[in-house]
Amino acid sequence: MKEFWSGRIQSITPYTPGEQPRERKFIKLNTNENPYPPSPKALEAIRQGTGEALRLYPDPAGAELVQALAEVYGLEEEQIFVGNGSDEVLSFAFQAFFDQGSEIVFPDITYSFYPVYANLFGIRCRTVPLGDDFTLPMEPFLGGNDGVVIANPNAPTGIELGTDGIRRILEGNPERVVIVDEAYVDFGGESVVPLIRDYPNLLVVQTASKSRSLAGLRVGFAFGNPDLIAGLNCVKNSVNSYTLDRLAIAGAAAAVRDVDYFDARRRQVMATRERTVGQLKELGFTVLPSRTNFIFASHPAVSGRELFSGLRREGILVRWFDQPRIADFLRITIGTDGDMDALASALERLTGGKGPSA
């Protein structure tokens, strides 16, 4: 095996996404999907697009979606890039802005796709340990690198670095691109999109998968200076002119325009999150402060591995990372109130926190 593989891929370890169970019915709290359906307007737009027009190529620029984002975010179209999920957008950004052999920097605990991109494209990685409280130390991110990647709020911790912190990092790296991955920002975080006017080195990446309930449609965005957006388009148009299909463009554009639905649903997720944090703290869990649609929690008495397996047996999928410093934590997506009550009951049994009838 690997007989015909290029040197580029001989030794890389691809990203492993969270499980998508095909058979048994689970309460699925493992891949940070939204528990609520997409906007009815998005579904209607998709239905409208499901017809003969599918025989035609999509608009390669996805203009309908770019225009919707420009209006809703108050930006120029040249400041916006759209792609096949934020993962693809990030992979284009790594190719567009980080040189082979150069060294980029990101925290030791963050989205585990970053080192995967870097390995494929021959970019070196320097990881900076987060503090004991999982917050980001500033100094190591201020210069001395060829690029910076910050998930904000961070994953899987859920912790947010404030806008002032991002600003300091941008100012500490005026000649390097700083990618701020805001996949989870819509659940209470503060977006730095408004900073793209002031910082030509800032690229902000977002997704329709979480806050717009469209993980199944594969749509991500990037916001930045027109020079950065042109760089992303250069990569895109060198690998696949049409990364977004007609239905994805139409559905995501309608979802972006449906601001009321978006606001109502993300508020609902945040309310459930706070309720769940309370339930878990009552069971003795440590829960990191989350500005996302997931929480990162550990129990003083029961290991992460045991909790993960125990929940799976009870029909609840969460994400567990078997890696240093966080092996006792579970990353738990915020579902409906009902999902989270089931989770709390299961964790109560698994931790012996309270009697079943307490």
Add this chain to the structure above:
Amino acid sequence: MKEFWSGRIQSITPYTPGEQPRERKFIKLNTNENPYPPSPKALEAIRQGTGEALRLYPDPAGAELVQALAEVYGLEEEQIFVGNGSDEVLSFAFQAFFDQGSEIVFPDITYSFYPVYANLFGIRCRTVPLGDDFTLPMEPFLGGNDGVVIANPNAPTGIELGTDGIRRILEGNPERVVIVDEAYVDFGGESVVPLIRDYPNLLVVQTASKSRSLAGLRVGFAFGNPDLIAGLNCVKNSVNSYTLDRLAIAGAAAAVRDVDYFDARRRQVMATRERTVGQLKELGFTVLPSRTNFIFASHPAVSGRELFSGLRREGILVRWFDQPRIADFLRITIGTDGDMDALASALERLTGGKGPSA
């Protein structure tokens, strides 16, 4: 500009897709789309999928589509890869099988995306001139390279190299991957998919965009030895775990299973092609022998540029390549009989071939 661009993209020229007009109503014969709608079963599958489930990530492996292809083509699932259009599949193949700095070989006149991929990934290209009749000379493809890419039937010429020719190339490069891009094979060409059992170095790439009328849905396939398929998955899972959205997987799977519809529509396109070839030859055109859903034609008296512009003025879009050897040719997609009658009338006027009332 390009202030923050990586060295990788500083000097590349991306691919330019054919125009997708947003305003004026054209007869669109410029991007090799199918004139007929997708299978009604594909549209129904998409409608069925348009609901709450879009909040969930798709199956990263696209198993439903892989299974459909395995059944219809009589293959094992490990011999099949699915991606976001054959362009994306090809870009993954270039990364997976061709080393940086190595030299691959393809004809001087072929799909113009190949050198674009190569440039982005630092692969060197050697182009072999096609013969005066635009057929492929064998010798230059038999060894002495690090990989081979053959569009078969070729684009934009439409000319097919027979299976024996492909077999010779495979045997002349036993330690190199030979990519056979069969984007157009379903319109009368002979597929070499059955050869993947005998040649572990053969990767066959196909698409749902042309023969299955799903250009708007972005679905491509690759067929090959499990080792090659694993290589493609390694690249895919290093850039974007979910390249196909839920609707694309469901729609393409239904389209693949609807073999009767597929056969009826491709026969219709081929019949119209033969009819159009006759019309154009009557007008004095040279038409290369096509096994695709387009024809490549030139006129002895009127230049390609003039014909292209003249047709555009008459509301008919075709593709014209301003490059050596083929600047007098038009690449004309096969539309409906009505589309092609309009084309023939317009060309009659532009070439003065016959009086308008002849």
